[in-house]
Amino acid sequence: MRVLEPLNLRDRVAPNRVLFGPHETNLGFGRGISERHLAYYERRAAGGAGLVVCEEASVHDSDWPYERCPLAQECGPGWTAFASRVQALGSLAIAAIGHTGGQGSSAYSQLPLWAPSGIPEVNTREMPKSMEIEDIDAVVRGFGDAAERAMRSGLDGVEVNAGQNSLIRQFLSGLTNVRDDDYGSDRMRFAREVLHAVRVGAGNGIVGLRLSCDELAPWAGIVPEAAADIAEALSPWIDYLVVVRGGIFSVGATRPDGHDEPGFNLDLVGAIRASVNERVAVFGQGSIVDIGQAEWAIGDGRCDGVEMTRAQIADAAMMNKVANGQADQIRPCILCNQTCKVRDARNPIISCVVDPRSGHELDDADPEPSGASSSSEPTGADVMIIGGGVAGLECARVAAGRGHRVEIRERSSELGGMVVTAAQGAGRARLLHFVEWLAGECERLNVNIKLGIDVGIDAIATAESAGCSIVFCTGGRRGDATYDVAAGSTVLSADEFLAGGRDQLRTAPVAASESADPVVIWDPIGGPIAVSIAEQVAHSEAASVTIVTPDLIVGTLLSRSGDLAPANVRLAGAGVHVVKNAILREVRAGGVIVEDRFTGETNELPCGLVIDAGPMLPNDELWNAVGVRHGRAGDNVAPRTVYEAVLEARRVALAIDAEGTL
Numbered sequence: 300m301r302v303l304e305p306l307n308l309r310d311r312v313a314p315n316r317v318l319f320g321p322h323e324t325n326l327g328f329g330r331g332i333s334e335r336h337l338a339y340y341e342r343r344a345a346g347g348a349g350l351v352v353c354e355e356a357s358v359h360d361s362d363w364p365y366e367r368c369p370l371a372q373e374c375g376p377g378w379t380a381f382a383s384r385v386q387a388l389g390s391l392a393i394a395a396i397g398h399t400g401g402q403g404s405s406a407y408s409q410l411p412l413w414a415p416s417g418i419p420e421v422n423t424r425e426m427p428k429s430m431e432i433e434d435i436d437a438v439v440r441g442f443g444d445a446a447e448r449a450m451r452s453g454l455d456g457v458e459v460n461a462g463q464n465s466l467i468r469q470f471l472s473g474l475t476n477v478r479d480d481d482y483g484s485d486r487m488r489f490a491r492e493v494l495h496a497v498r499v500g501a502g503n504g505i506v507g508l509r510l511s512c513d514e515l516a517p518w519a520g521i522v523p524e525a526a527a528d529i530a531e532a533l534s535p536w537i538d539y540l541v542v543v544r545g546g547i548f549s550v551g552a553t554r555p556d557g558h559d560e561p562g563f564n565l566d567l568v569g570a571i572r573a574s575v576n577e578r579v580a581v582f583g584q585g586s587i588v589d590i591g592q593a594e595w596a597i598g599d600g601r602c603d604g605v606e607m608t609r610a611q612i613a614d615a616a617m618m619n620k621v622a623n624g625q626a627d628q629i630r631p632c633i634l635c636n637q638t639c640k641v642r643d644a645r646n647p648i649i650s651c652v653v654d655p656r657s658g659h660e661l662d663d664a665d666p667e668p669s670g671a672s673s674s675s676e677p678t679g680a681d682v683m684i685i686g687g688g689v690a691g692l693e694c695a696r697v698a699a700g701r702g703h704r705v706e707i708r709e710r711s712s713e714l715g716g717m718v719v720t721a722a723q724g725a726g727r728a729r730l731l732h733f734v735e736w737l738a739g740e741c742e743r744l745n746v747n748i749k750l751g752i753d754v755g756i757d758a759i760a761t762a763e764s765a766g767c768s769i770v771f772c773t774g775g776r777r778g779d780a781t782y783d784v785a786a787g788s789t790v791l792s793a794d795e796f797l798a799g800g801r802d803q804l805r806t807a808p809v810a811a812s813e814s815a816d817p818v819v820i821w822d823p824i825g826g827p828i829a830v831s832i833a834e835q836v837a838h839s840e841a842a843s844v845t846i847v848t849p850d851l852i853v854g855t856l857l858s859r860s861g862d863l864a865p866a867n868v869r870l871a872g873a874g875v876h877v878v879k880n881a882i883l884r885e886v887r888a889g890g891v892i893v894e895d896r897f898t899g900e901t902n903e904l905p906c907g908l909v910i911d912a913g914p915m916l917p918n919d920e921l922w923n924a925v926g927v928r929h930g931r932a933g934d935n936v937a938p939r940t941v942y943e944a945v946l947e948a949r950r951v952a953l954a955i956d957a958e959g960t961l
């Protein structure tokens with residue numbers, strides 16, 4: 300396979316063509332590289348990544364973009380440990396270095412932001428200081444010193460960031476550089492000086508460049524044609540180029556969620572590769588999460604290698620599986636951005652919905668099956684798992700992999716539970732892919748799956764007397780209404796609607812509108828479900844749709860995954876009405892009463908069907924009757940997200956000992 304071929308970079312060789320790219324992890328303590336970092340990267344190197352790039356370090360103390368962002372001056376010992384551990388496992392070890400300029404933060408440094416020109420940053424609105432010549436010289440020196448320190452620490456090279464969050468891109472772009480000196484009349488001058496300093500500092504080490512080749516702001520930003528010239532002009536100093544997109548108006552475009560097609564950047568990558576010196580290896584980037592697509596991109600000549608970052612957050616052993624002919628066993632990244640995106644108000648550390656051990660390598664035991672396969676005879680305990688949703692499947696997968704004899708009993712006729720019902724819109728196919736992966740792994744590990752079986756107290760008593768461990772993964776149920784419901788009115792919970800209650804759109808009582816019955820979606824959570832249902836109904840044109848939210852904006856929690864603004868744009872485009880700051884008080888035949896959260900004023904909205912996207916409750920009747928002696932996971936404990944379901948399920952599975960004691 301092309302992805303498995305070695306790649307020459309200067310006088311070093313990457314064992315394969317897949318790069319684990321730089322990203323914020325929040326794994327640091329202070330501004331150095333921590334043991335948590337080392338365990339995180341070591342796992343990816345052990346899993347076969349060709350190049351592992353460490354989290355970007357600021358090259359100068361004028362840059363402190365987020366609390367735990369490394370600072371190159373403090374990274375020496377950490378980089379040394381990173382290099383030795385990653386290289387011992389056969390991967391190339393690269394340090395990312397950069398400066399985020401006006402896109403940084405003054406919250407930690409209490410200093411003005413440095414930028415090419417005094418143009419307020421789009422997202423923070425903070426006015427930066429226009430850099431003086433001494434400031435420019437200091438940052439250029441900082442890049443050179445950081446490169447030198449990286450090589451002294453034993454690294455194979457450095458990667459310079461001129462991507463979506465970078466001072467170098469701010470100098471290259473007409474959006475942010477309106478200087479009237481040489482750095483403005485020649486916008487490439489700063490980048491050339493930086494790369495020259497880095498080349499000198501790195502000696503014969505590898506120098507990579509991450510370059511935004513499309514700021515998606517053609518009126519003044521970097522456009523692909525100009526990027527090709529920039530890449531070619533900077534190529535004498537570099538050994539590899541990672542083609543990315545994004546700028547001040549489109550920071551999220553570098554690593555969008557599943558609303559953008561996997562591999563969305565590959566045309567741009569191909570165009571840039573055609574115009575740079577062929578001595579420079581070009582890496583394709585952008586939601587490449589399937590090894591087949593990576594293979595195609597290299598084979599088609601779009602690039603020499605691929606960056607697969609989230610793919611290897613989701614499955615650290617991805618490249619080993621590819622090399623061993625087990626690509627079908629790769630745990631898929633579902634492009635949700637829900638826990639690998641760490642810049643949010645909670646300041647979380649990185650993790651992954653489908654592999655919650657990511658980022659927690661030092662805390663969580665390794666849940667991966669210890670080489671068990673269909674040919675291994677289970678020698679452990681008997682385990683009965685009630686419920687075949689994501690929690691039940693993950694629990695079964697891990698328990699079977701540890702040698703237990705595992706049976707899943709699922710009430711319905713299919714696996715996947717709430718995920719299969721609730722996964723909608725752009726993310727549906729990938730979520731279903733994850734369920735299929737879980738089910739496939741369970742099958743491979745000989746889990747006995749019984750569908751259409753309703754477990755009751757008697758079955759539990761029988762299993763108990765046979766010494767079986769029992770795990771409750773029975774999910775959640777509809778939450779209680781927090782409003783009055785008059786007779787003759789129709790309310791469906793989100794899952795009821797998605798499970799087939801859509802037919803209600805045609806049968807609900809005729810309301811004020813002459814065309815179709817207006818649908819009101821009550822969304823006290825602000826997550827993805829209400830938004831995706833609203834989009835679906837609006838696009839089906841079966842009815843007009845209104846979302847009622849207590850918040851100031853629809854989908855507040857989508858800010859964590861980066862989908863908040865895009866979701867609101869999509870809703871507006873689909874013609875969804877929004878009623879903000881409002882609480883649903885009453886559902887009547889033909890209408891709902893909503894109350895303004897601040898003024899107390901009430902209003903009636905026409906409505907034929909209410910869809911309640913509010914919180915669910917645990918489906919814990921059986922647990923309360925007999926479960927307390929056993930294990931439980933996910934929504935059965937408290938209905939939350941796929942992340943908690945996977946995390947708790949594997950913890951329960953890991954806790955089952957050979958005798959079946961939990």
Ligand SMILES: Cc1cc2nc3c(=O)[nH]c(=O)nc-3n(C[C@H](O)[C@H](O)[C@H](O)COP(=O)(O)O)c2cc1C
Nearest residue numbers: 320321322323462554585586587606607608609639
């Ligand atoms: C948690 C996270 C944080 C990231 N932060 C940065 C960043 O600060 N600068 C940058 O250039 N790219 C950043 N990236 C982008 C990655 O380097 C990579 O280009 C991106 O994830 C796309 O690759 P993928 O689609 O294979 O994940 C980040 C990615 C992730 C997952």
Ligand code: SF4
Nearest residue numbers: 632633635636639651
């Ligand atoms: S959290 Fe979601 S997007 Fe991020 S790596 Fe995991 S599966 Fe992929």
